[in-house]
Amino acid sequence: MKTAISLPDDLFRALDDRARQLRVTRSGLIATATREYLARQPPTGEATEAWNRALAKAGQPGNEAAAIAFRRRSKTVLARTRRRSAW
Secondary structure (H helix, E strand, C coil): CCCCCCCHCCCCCHHHHHHHHHHCCCHHHHHHHHHHHHHHCCCHHHHHHHHHHHHHHHHHCHHHHHHHHHHHHHHHHHHHHHHHHHC
16 A cells, blocks of 8 residues: 655655665565564553552552552552553
8 A cells, every 4th residue: 555654854864764774665564664663562551450450459549648659559550551652
């Protein structure tokens, strides 16, 4: 399938240079990069599932101890989820 995209000039130059270095077409490099990026993304709904697991483990905030535990666990789970999805 053919498509048209807009890229900033500096990104286009970097793409063109790298494609030349790798001896592939720009389209081939974009396709490879897109496949790799999509493979690293968490499945849809994973963030919600992570949030629900944190709630189940720490409990609903309401008293001070539960609220502190909830915030700690939520930050840990969300940071882990972000690291997995970083490109």
